[in-house]
Amino acid sequence: MTPPKRRESSSSITNILTLNNLELGATAGEVRGAGAISEENGLVHHQHHLEDSEHYHTTQVEIESHFSTDDEINHPGNNFNDDQISHLPTIKIKYHRSNSVHSISSANSFDGANNISGDISLLPTIKVLGTGGTIASKGVSSHQTAGYEVDLTIEDLVSTIPDLSQTCQLEYEQVLNIDSKEMDNSSLLKLYHKIQLDLPHYDGIVITHGTDTMEETAFFLQSTINTFKPIVLCGSMRPSTAISSDGPMNLYQAIAIASNRESRGRGVLIALNDRIGSGFYITKSNANSLDTFKSIGQGYVGNFVNNEIRYFFPPAKPLGLTMFHINDLFSSSSSSSAIGGNDIIPCLPEVTIIYAHQGLNNEIFKFVINDLKSKGIILATMGAGSMSDKTNQYLSDLLINNPNYPIVYSKRSMDGMVPIGSLPKVLAVIKDAADNGKPATKKVPFVNAIAGGYLNPQKARILLQLCLNEGMDLSKIKNVFKTV
Secondary structure: OOOOOOOOOOOOOOOOEEEOOOEEOOEOOOEEOOOOEEEEOOEEEEEEEEEEOOOOEEEEEEEEEOOOOOOEOOOOOOOOOHHHHOOOOOEEEEEEEOOEEEEEEEOOOEOOOOOEOOOOOOOOEEEEEEEEOHHHEEOOOOOOOOOOEEOOOHHHHHOOOOOHHHOOEEEEEEEEEEOHHHOOHHHHHHHHHHHHHHHHHOOEEEEEOOOOOHHHHHHHHHHHOOOOOOEEEEOOOOOOOOOOOOHHHHHHHHHHHHHOHHHOOOOEEEEEOOEEEEOOOOEEOOOOOOOOEEOOOOOOOEEEEOOEEEEOOOOOOOOOOOOOOOHHHOOOOOOHHHHOOOOOOOOOOOEEEEEOOOOOOOHHHHHHHHHOOOOEEEEEEEOOOEOOHHHHHHHHHHOOOOOOOOEEEEEOOOOOOEOHHHOOOOEEEEEEEOOOOOEEEEEEEOOOEEEOEOOOHHHHHHHHHHHHHOOOOHHHHHHHHHOO
16 A cells, blocks of 8 residues: 655645545535535535644635536445546635635546545544553563453554554544453443544544454444444454564554545454454454454455555445444533543443253243343354254243243354244244133244344344344344344
8 A cells, every 4th residue: 555645835834734534425515524514506615624744733624616416426436437527627625724724726636536636645544542452462471372461552552553654644542441351331332432523533443452352343333333434443362572463563454444545435344464354244263363353154355465455345335234323322411531431331231142052951041031131132053043942942931921022043153144944933832711711722923033144143142232222123123133
């Protein structure tokens, strides 16, 4: 990846200017990004933040784009033909700082990659959020690759990466500093809220994270943050003190991915060991190996070769993706500082995973439902939704008076899916008093079972939590899971 060249401005105002969040919409009448949009006399006025990278002053930018709202732009591929370019006569950029106002005009300023050319050299602005994990850990020796402790800050990690100034303008912040095994619903919501606060001001987000639960965080963020900008998670399998620690290269590659315009529109990504995978499908496959994250059925999104990003497909998000809106969980007074404090963050509904095995004690279901008060259960089934007949009948009888309680049939296997056709055909038996006083029986379908599709149990759990949080009934939940 060749970074944009730095250009020294003749103005005393700034050396390098960075324009945040400028994205061309599906029609020329749309300009997306942070700030207010207004339309007047066929012009789209849009205010952005403009940053002096040397002195870190933030200013306001007004963009006048002479577009008709009827002019169509081929946005999905970010490629414009000659006829479409001719509809882009002028983009005027005014940046305001102190009492000075400067205007820069550039004819046909957008190239095929949505870059502004000519008058301003641009570097993307990237925010790195630290949450801990092995990448931020130290061992007592260079040979130790287990039993280490989280000890480094995000500042420590960023300082190990040279020449980032040639790739992007970087800022970083510590959100959490824990082993990813300690991540819970509250941690996810804190991270989500922090990203939502930062997204309008940056071109991409990178998150350092432990690998043990990275896929769960990635799936959660993919399902709740609707953005065209890249969000990239990275970590390491070896602590920072180990020989050949993989952390620095993984972090560098994640930052490079977030800085690359070809990464836009691909959803949440995971970057480790030269691989780029979709956070929706990728999973940790090996407890020890560096090449641990796999996406067997769906494949990787791309990879790194000699410091060059190679994407295999055009930008796209998973077809099975359902977006959930959880902003109502946070008060309007929530702020960046509050997230890092001790504020109580509301949690998502409780959902429990039960791992199937030979001779499973079915009493665990009664305990989970009645004592733990779980709002739903995920079954890590044997094969493609297989549970013993005894267990299926037990569940059917247990939930006969609770037809809206969700039981998702996922799988123990790393690959493959649980189709609807694999769901149990068990019929529950209801005993009623007959007219002659003798008990009578009738059978009803076991309606609680839901096919988990391609999702593993840990991702199915998050999806069910999000469905329950929106108050979906069983029928709507089944429709959501049909797509995955």
